Amino acid sequence: MPKELDAKEKILEAAKGIFYKKGLGGARMAEIAEEAGINKAMLHYYFSSKEQLFETVFEEAFHKIIPSIISVLNSEKPIREKIEEIADFYITTLSANPQLPVFVLNAIQYDPERFLGKFMKNKQMSPQAFMGKLMQQFQQEIQEGKLPPVDPRHLIINLIGLSVFPFMMKPMLKIMMNMDDESFHDLMESRRELIPRFLLDT
Amino acid sequence: MPKELDAKEKILEAAKGIFYKKGLGGARMAEIAEEAGINKAMLHYYFSSKEQLFETVFEEAFHKIIPSIISVLNSEKPIREKIEEIADFYITTLSANPQLPVFVLNAIQYDPERFLGKFMKNKQMSPQAFMGKLMQQFQQEIQEGKLPPVDPRHLIINLIGLSVFPFMMKPMLKIMMNMDDESFHDLMESRRELIPRFLLDT
DNA sequence: ATTCTAATTAACTATTTGGTTAAACCATGC
DNA sequence: GCATGGTTTAACCAAATAGTTAATTAGAAT
Numbered sequence: 001m002p003k004e005l006d007a008k009e010k011i012l013e014a015a016k017g018i019f020y021k022k023g024l025g026g027a028r029m030a031e032i033a034e035e036a037g038i039n040k041a042m043l044h045y046y047f048s049s050k051e052q053l054f055e056t057v058f059e060e061a062f063h064k065i066i067p068s069i070i071s072v073l074n075s076e077k078p079i080r081e082k083i084e085e086i087a088d089f090y091i092t093t094l095s096a097n098p099q100l101p102v103f104v105l106n107a108i109q110y111d112p113e114r115f116l117g118k119f120m121k122n123k124q125m126s127p128q129a130f131m132g133k134l135m136q137q138f139q140q141e142i143q144e145g146k147l148p149p150v151d152p153r154h155l156i157i158n159l160i161g162l163s164v165f166p167f168m169m170k171p172m173l174k175i176m177m178n179m180d181d182e183s184f185h186d187l188m189e190s191r192r193e194l195i196p197r198f199l200l201d202t
Numbered sequence: 203m204p205k206e207l208d209a210k211e212k213i214l215e216a217a218k219g220i221f222y223k224k225g226l227g228g229a230r231m232a233e234i235a236e237e238a239g240i241n242k243a244m245l246h247y248y249f250s251s252k253e254q255l256f257e258t259v260f261e262e263a264f265h266k267i268i269p270s271i272i273s274v275l276n277s278e279k280p281i282r283e284k285i286e287e288i289a290d291f292y293i294t295t296l297s298a299n300p301q302l303p304v305f306v307l308n309a310i311q312y313d314p315e316r317f318l319g320k321f322m323k324n325k326q327m328s329p330q331a332f333m334g335k336l337m338q339q340f341q342q343e344i345q346e347g348k349l350p351p352v353d354p355r356h357l358i359i360n361l362i363g364l365s366v367f368p369f370m371m372k373p374m375l376k377i378m379m380n381m382d383d384e385s386f387h388d389l390m391e392s393r394r395e396l397i398p399r400f401l402l403d404t
Numbered sequence: 405a406t407t408c409t410a411a412t413t414a415a416c417t418a419t420t421t422g423g424t425t426a427a428a429c430c431a432t433g434c
Numbered sequence: 435g436c437a438t439g440g441t442t443t444a445a446c447c448a449a450a451t452a453g454t455t456a457a458t459t460a461g462a463a464t
Contacts, residue, residue, distance in 0.1 A: 007441080022312060026227025029422060039443050044423060099311055105370050106308045109301055110224060112373045120377065127378045153379055153389060154396060161367030166359050168307050168370075171314045175322065176329045177355055187355060194356060209411080231452060241413050246453060 008046050010036045015057050020099045023106055024054045058107050058115060061100055064093060066119065069160075073134055079141050080200060083159055087195040090163035091188055098167040148200065155199060162195045210248050212238045217259050222301045225308055226256045260309050260317060263302055266295060268321065271362075275336055281343050282402060285361055289397040292365035293390055300369040350402065357401060364397045 014036035018027045029050055033040040047053040069086050077085075094100060107115045120127065138152035166173065166188060174184055216238035220229045231252055235242040249255040271288050279287075296302060309317045322329065340354035368375065368390060376386055 020311075022227055023225050023308065024228060025224055026312065028420085030420090040422090041424080041444085042442065045441075048423095050422065102304070102307050102311045105304050106225065108373055109222075109304045110228065116373060116377060119374075128380050131378060131380065151392075154393070157368050157371070157375065158364060158400070160371070161363045162360060165363030165367045169359070169362070171310055171318060172321075173359065175318060176333060178330050178333065190353075191356070198360070230450085232450090242452090243414085243454080244412065247411075250453095252452065 007036075007038060007042060010038065011043060011046055011053075012057065012060075015053050016060075019054055019057050020061075020103045023103075024050075024110065027054075058104070059118070061104050062115070062119070064097075065090075065100055065104065065164075068093075070130065073156075074130060079138060079147055080196070083155075083199060084196045086159060087163045088192055090160075091192050094164065094167040095185060095188060098170050100167075101164050102168050159195070159199060162191070162198070166191070209238075209240060209244060212240065213245060213248055213255075214259065214262075217255050218262075221256055221259050222263075222305045225305075226252075226312065229256075260306070261320065263306050264317070264321070266299075267292075267302055267306065267366075270295075272332065275358075276332060281340060281349055282398070285357075285401055286398045288361060289365045290394055292362075293394050296366065296369040297387060297390060300372050302369075303366050304370050361397065361401060364393070364400070368393070 011032070014032050015027075018032050018035060027050075029043055030040050032053075033043055036042075043053065047056065068089055072082050072085050072089070075082070135152055138147065138155075141147045142149050170184060173179065174181075179187065213234070216234050217229075220234050220237060229252075231245055232242050234255075235245055238244075245255065249258065270291055274284050274287050274291070277284070337354055340349065340357070343349045344351050372386060375381065376383075381389065
């Protein structure tokens, strides 16, 4: 009986598309059902409520862009490598799915408690402990002269901002800079090496 | 008869708060009316529909963050100054209103045609012509050795990203980096000079 | 005072929406 | 066969929602 997964998958795919675009409040269950090519009652067969369906979609999106970079930052590699990997990861992930970050940030803005609560607990490491360890690594590598002496907090913010923000601005950038999808893609590709170089080469 | 402006202003203020948080679909007209301390029918007395009210709020938000930087970029100052002014402008504006960029980008993601259309026309200069002029200035200043030889497109993307993105991430950053509002504010203040230095000093 | 117009409200309506129900469908094991 | 269990559907329902109406208030002009 492979039908269950089939239908559930179709629902999630449709829900993703519509929630990404319209958010929790703007999406209609009937619309999701239609997009998935099934009956409206089927949604409630697999997902008890709109909220639950949304949370499922959100969790998938969130896990696509947050835990990955935490595990990279949490690894034993040198900072340089971590930075390269993260920029690389975001450019790959967001090239395939540019709406992801606006969707996630919007949900968080809508109800921070709810959509960041999981993030706090869920992790194997508390954000604080994890950041502490990372700060230590920064200090050490700076002392060893492997890194320019910058505030690690700024470096991380800059790294993520430089990697993620262009995709959020994609529609506007395409207009302002007169680009089509292909030239936008090329511009993002060139950032794979630009970002680490920019962040680390004084 | 100053009551008209009073009521209209109260409505817009309430609508802003609720649309910023919940978006077009998530906001309820009754909720906005209550928040404004007036009757639901008053909304439709001053604004014909929910959509029109939303567009009014959107337009105000949009004009708060886009035309300002265009007019700076469009001025006759040297690039260095333009960059300093824009970073400064965003940090001031978004410190007072961190939800602004997520709100605007979300609306654009929801219906790009509709919410970027105005941007295209409305301007005194077409984005293309305007960018063309700017690119020329970049080339010239680079030739004169006043600027490091970087791709101007990347420079602009980086400038806006470094200035705006931290405010979008504010809730997450506060948790990850264990900051309260005050220390977040301090961190952002330090970016006023960090961003131009970072962008321009090779 | 009276008229006129803009502001304001309570009550109402038509529609949309999330969610339910009870019956039908269909594969599998016996 | 047929009983069983998960799957799917059409029809239905109650609540919520954007928008309307028609009546009321209050202030200004005459």
